[in-house]
Each structure stands twice: as C-alpha cells, then as structure tokens.
Amino acid sequence: MTVTDMPADAQTATPLPAGLLDQLKQVLGPKGWSRDAHELAPHVADWRGRYQGSTPILLKPANTEEVSACVRLCHEAGVAITPQGGNTSLCGAATPMGEVLLTLKRMTGIREVDVDNDSMTVEAGCVLENLQTLAADNNRLFPLSLGSQGSAMIGGLISTNAGGVHVLRYGMTRELVLGLEAVLPDGTIWSGLTGLRKDNTGYDLKQLLIGAEGTLGIITAATLKLFPRPSRMEVAFCGLDSVDDAVKFLGLAKQVSGGAVTAFEIMPRMA
Template sequence: MTQLTEEIRQALKDALGPKGWSEDSSELAPHVEDWRGRYQGSTPILLKPGSTQEVAAAVTICAEAGIAITPQGGNTSLCGAATPQGEVLISLKRMTRVREMDIGNDSMTVEAGCVLENLQNIAADADRLFPLALGSQGSAMIGGLISTNAGGVQVLRYGMTRELVLGLEAVLPDGTIWSGLTGLRKDNTGYDLKQLLIGAEGTLGIITAATLKLFPRPARTELAFVGMDSVGDAVTFLGLAKRLSGNAVTAFEILPRIALERVLEHVPGTRDPLESEQAWYVLCELSFGRADGARETLEEALGEGFEQGLIKDGAIAENETQARDFWRLRESIAEAERAYGRSVKHDVSIPVSRMAEFIERGSARVTQAYPDAVVFCFGHVGDGNVHFNFASPSPGQAEEFMAHAAGISGIVYDTVAEFDGSISAEHGIGILKREELASRKPVDVKVMRAIKSALDPKGIMNPRVLLG
C-alpha cells in the first residue's frame, strides 16, 4: 500500500480545513487502541470530516494515491475492526446532525457520528422508540453500529441493526457519494445496496448518514428477575412467556450464578434481588402498548412458570429504579469479568431450541480438555446469542490460562458448527476472527472477496478487516 507523502498529507489538510485533522499524539492516542486494550495501532494522521462532502474529498485523495483508510465511529469495536495499523484514520465524530425527524413516517435521518444514547433520547422526546440498546450506547456511534450490524438486548422483539435501517448514505471507495437515504418500507428496484454496507465493517465504503426506523413507545414495561435450575428451563419459560403475553417479550437475558457473584463482588452498589441462590438467572422484560393488564400478564407468566417447576425464585421490579438495578446486574458482567482477570471470549449464535444442549456439550468438552477453565456463559438467549466465555481459575493464573485461548476457541467453534450456529452473532469479524471465517466459510469469503474487488479494486478501505 502507498505511503502517505507530505504532498498527499497537505492535500488532505487543505480539503478538510483546520478543524478536520490532527497529528497531535495526545488526541490520536485514544483512537489507536481498541476498547478491550487488545490491539494497539498507529496512524500518520487523524481526519475529522464535518460533512459527507468532506469525507468524499478525503476518500478521493486517498483513492487516487492508493492510500489505505480505516473508518472509525465510537471505537467500541470488540474485534479490532476500527484500530488502524498505519492507515489514514477517518473519524466520523464531528458528524452529529439529526437531519430530519419524520414522525408521521416513524423515521429519523441522522449522521453517522450520532451517539446511540443521544438518538434514543431524541426519539423519546418525540414520543417514539429507537430500540437498539447495548452496553456501549453512551459512546457507540450509529455509523459504526450499522457497519458491524450490532445486536443488543432487544433483538428478540425488534431485530438486528440491519432491520432498523431504512436507507443509507455512504462514500464509496473511489470517493463517490451514494445517496440511498429513504424512509420507504417498500422499494423493490433491484439490489438492496444498503445491505451490502450493513455489516461490512467499513470494507466497502464509509457510512455517513442513515434513515432509521422508529416505533411507538411502550405504554408499560414490566421486568422480572427470576432464578432457575437450568438453561433448558429458561428456554421453556421463554416460550411460555411469549405465548401468554401475545409475543410481548422485549428482552430475555440469561446469566449463571458465577456471573452474578462476580458482579456483586466487583461492581459497587449491586445486590442480589433474590433471597435464595440459583444456578441460573433470567431477566425477562415485557413491553405493552397499553398499561392495563401489563403487570397481570407478567404475573400470570411467572405463576405458570412456578407451577411447572421452571422458576424457583423471582422478583418483579416495582419501579424504574429497581428495574435499572436489575439491568445493571446484566450490563455489568463484562466489567466484572475484566476486574477478575482475562478470559477467552466467544460471541456465538445457536438455534434457541438447542441452546441448552449446546451449552452443556460445549462446556463439557472445554473443561475436559482444560480442567481449570471456568465456564462464564451469559447473553441474549431469547434470540439465540450466547457469550460463551471461559475464565482462568484465578486472576494470578490469567496469563498462563490465555496461552490456551486458541485451543479453547477451536473446541467452541467446532461445537458451534455441529449445531449449525455462527461464530459471530453480533460483534462482527474484525481482525480477531478473520482467519476463522476464512477456514470455516470459504465459499462465502470467496463471494465477499469478489464484491470487495468490484467496489474497492485498490483494496484501500479497511484492508486488514473481515477478509484480510
């Protein structure tokens, strides 16, 4: 790949103006290390365009010179997709305008640098819901979330990010602006080009704006924290809750006792909502268009769960504060993991009906091969996504344990394949799973390479990511 010359560097500075670039090492530092601290990178210059036209100008200059580019949103990638390794870094953080709110169409058009939590609040102010919700929503930007097809806790009800996007605007690898912004639910005019960019992790272009779906705000949300004996019981209860609520289950999260214990130990201000200790816990959230009967519906589902022996203990959130406390137990698991020590992480998806069998078989295989491994399994079981992690037996053994990461992951991914699952449910591929993807889905990768070659013949757009 061509090196950045002083002439090209100056051309980029001139195109973006004094606010549109930085070479200050202190400003560059947080942009060249990933959120987990796994990848440390470098960049000769940070570009901060303030408009789609400025993005296009920068990409055009780089394309003509064959200069590689790494696009970056909120830098919350968990797979190294946004950490530059010498490429020009283009951050969308200055592009934060809400271009349009179309309440009658239940849509809003926003720029790629908008932080997810801000968009949730803007939608709420208009008495609407933007349902994408995840742990990093206070810093994750919508362009990056679309580029990785992020998931979150409400996929069960509202779908992945790609299902929340009506239209896109993007700068293609040659600097052309493609304007596919639309609020249409139906547009049957050939290839759905936005779907190529959603989940492409910046390898086919830079998303600069999006038209997003909005939904009516629920009139009432009810939340329960319940204890169970097994994952199988949790899956059975999921079906029961969906049936009795008229498919009003918004989120269904599972965590084992060890995860709760680590949260209680390492996250100040947390407490166990239940009086008894259980093997597994479920956060079950129901959302309703009408307030009448909401609590009664949840109580009916819990009552039947108790009668069938699925639920051993439980509590219903009595107010918003208690609901936030319940959710904090789930959302703090990653923080508690980091506080305890390193772990081998896997973001996989399995058919919901086979989730219990997968967790049992995968856990047994890993612990047979590596007896010291501690199973640390939690996630969005309602949509088949489980974070199937394995931790060291103690923080002091973390480095020694991590030497077994490749072997553990091989066992996990082989088991995932047996269950017709996916090695990446919501975090993407990045550079972390690039070789794994190539070895397990060679035909898919061959097709993706052909698409990449057609749109980015010089291979300048996020060249190390996804396909390598």
C-alpha cells in the first residue's frame, strides 16, 4: 500500500522516548509547541490533500537557539524531525509521517536591510511576498516570484532551491543567496551569514544546504541579494507558429533588450 492509498487514520505518530516531550516543552515554553488536533491539521496534510500524516508534537521555535536546542534533544534521543516552512509543497515532502514536526513560522525577524550592499538578512519563516514588499519599500527588487509567494517561506524556498518565473534573468534561488545560518543535525549552529560578494575563502558550505530539502540541516536565516528596482516593466503577447519560432524569438528579445528579459513563457492554444 502506498502512502497516498492510506486512509487518514492509518498514519500514526511515533511515540516519543520517556522524558523527551517534557524536555521539548520546557525548552520552548507554552507558546512554542502544540498537540492540539485543530492546530496540527493544516501541518500534517500536504497542500493538495494527497498525503495525510501525523506527528506526536508540533514544535514552534521562536529563534535559532530554540531550534538548536530542539534538534539537539531529538538527536540525542534518536528521534527524527521533519522541518516545515509554508507547507506549499506539491509532492508531500513536508508532510510528517510520524516524526516530530518543526515549523519555522514564528521566525519572521528582519535582521538587516543593507541598501548600499543590495542585500537583506532575514529569518527563515519570512513569507516571500512580505520580502518582495520589504525590498520594494527600499526601492529594491527581490526577484524570486512564484504562485505560492503569499504563503511560501524563504527557508523552505532555499531548502528546495525554488525556481519561479524569473529564473531566465536572475537564476534559481541558489543564485540569490549570499549567506546562510543553519542548525546542523546534532544541534550545532552554523553561521555563514555574510553579505560579502567577493568571497573566495574556503568551501562554499551554503551551497550544500541550498536544495538539500532539510536533510543536512535546518535553515534559520539567510542573507539575500537585492537588485535595482526596474523603472518600468513591459509585457507583450506574441503569436508564433511553433516552439522553434518561440526559441528564436526569445534569443531576439534578449539581444534587443540587452538581456533585460525577466520572464518568457509559451502558452499553447489548448491552454
């Protein structure tokens, strides 16, 4: 039987070792955890409703130190954790199947906006749309854009190396990250937050965490690239005869615009 075939009540939470539950509650305080079925419900099902999971407890740390403490306790007890951002996944990857569930939704701090360096340092629970607005308020552009931007969180977007509609010009999320802070599987806090662009010092460890889906650590904060805000934007719909013509047209558009094309999509007649 596959996961998608299982009835909702077939997914049961894994019992926690004696004492771990009390330790986690003590670390996080009354606002930092939940076992309430109504609060857990949107966290233990995927966005499309195809996967129904379970968790013995929802952890809601408010800062990196609390994430570290929770991860360390679970590591010492041999208990698995599923980290979760905005839970906008379409493949069920953020749905816990009995593991402890850790959400970053309380970590929404803006640590710094450095307009001179075209960068901002933010915590993992910040919603993408809010970061776009923050950049715009500072006359800058944060170009990552996708359909779930009203609920997707930056930590999850970095962990999945999200693409979005502006990959053509600005690249994947990987290319928008200058530095990271993360909690490693044993609870160690790794701080690689930096806005330095010309940095050739040793291994670029952040690139291992970007796109790793939380398997190598839980991202808690990031320093992101900002760009000059376009003075205006033009949109054009063009009728073409074939995909080959569309590819040629894209090349022409990039040439005549000096590489300023930010998005380019083919919409066939049947769509």
